[in-house]
Amino acid sequence: DRIAAVIANTLAPRVQAAELTRLRRLRPSDIGAYHLLIQARRLVFSMQREAFEQAGAMLRHAAEADPDFPTTHADIAAWYGLRLGQGWSPDRGADARALEDALDTALAQDAGNARALAMRGHNEAILHRRYGEAMDLFERALNVAPNDAETMLWTSPAFSWMGDGREGVRRAERAMALSPDDPLAFR
Helix, strand or coil: CHHHHHHHHHHHHHHHHHHHHHHCCCCHHHCCHHHHHHHHHHHHHHCCHHHHHHHHHHHHHHHHHCCCCHHHHHHHHHHHHHHHHHCCCCCHHHHHHHHHHHHHHHHHHCCCCHHHHHHHHHHHHHCCCCHHHHHHHHHHHHHHCCCCHHHHHHHHHHHHHCCCHHHHHHHHHHHHHHCCCCCCCCC
């Protein structure tokens, strides 16, 4: 299981890079919602404010083009989370509501979306101090995707907030071991 997890988390970024290379050869009119999602992720990873805002617009456009793709809504939620966390939000209340709405949409479309479940758990713990609900959401997320680095990472801060720093560190280290080249490893 450990070897498979490392292989999967090593290959995923390479597949995304190959998709970006192929995407550069397409005309803008040929770019669909999935390709907008991939491009937006690349811009988010730059962590430069202008590119980051462009990524948000691309994610919203991708959601309009294909409103039934829960991955896009989970990425929108993650985008708002980073925007809030970086202090780039012009309206923290509106962005927090948009984050929750995106998670609601992702989970309505796919109740087993591990990343959306883990982000919801993170928000329950960090924003609302509802630790029991957070733990239930983390358990559901990790039952679905026990080897997904981002899912594991979202669980880490809650343990520190609850006073179990060792478990928080263990989970962060596990996420880093699963995806050592994560462009958002600073989280």
